[in-house]
Amino acid sequence: MSTITKRPETSRRRFIDILLGTGLFMWISSIIYPIAKYLVPPEAAILYVNSVEAGTISEFPPSSSKIIRFGRKPVIIARQRNGKFSALAATCTHLDCTVQYKADTEQIWCACHNGLFDLTGKNISGPPPTPLARYIVVVKDDKVIVTLEEMI
Numbered sequence: 001m002s003t004i005t006k007r008p009e010t011s012r013r014r015f016i017d018i019l020l021g022t023g024l025f026m027w028i029s030s031i032i033y034p035i036a037k038y039l040v041p042p043e044a045a046i047l048y049v050n051s052v053e054a055g056t057i058s059e060f061p062p063s064s065s066k067i068i069r070f071g072r073k074p075v076i077i078a079r080q081r082n083g084k085f086s087a088l089a090a091t092c093t094h095l096d097c098t099v100q101y102k103a104d105t106e107q108i109w110c111a112c113h114n115g116l117f118d119l120t121g122k123n124i125s126g127p128p129p130t131p132l133a134r135y136i137v138v139v140k141d142d143k144v145i146v147t148l149e150e151m152i
């Protein structure tokens, strides 16, 4: 009867092979993982918002404006000289620049290519092809609320 004895050199070599293989795998993973994460970014959470409190009425003196976040979209709230409010999408329909309120002419102006909108959101001059989206402003208990729908 013969017995087979394993030589210690073989098991040492195998151990070194496993160690090097694991190290190589970890090194390649450390390169591939960040590249894959960059190429496939995580999905952004979708925010469904029906109304946003924009502040108190004292924060909106006549002939003033403020840009707020409505979910992920910027909305410009303008208060006219006569005290009326307008709320419109603050992103120009031409090339997505942020618009601003011109108190002297009571219009919404896009500085990028001199686009002009009236306070109903209608595009009145310049390159913007379509009107700005409109929102509804409700003043309730001294609070200015911007909504998608009429509040009761």
Ligand code: FES
Pocket (backbone or CB within 6 Å): 092, 093, 094, 095, 096, 097, 110, 111, 112, 113, 114, 115, 126, 127, 128
């Ligand atoms: S981006 Fe507003 S006019 Fe061009």
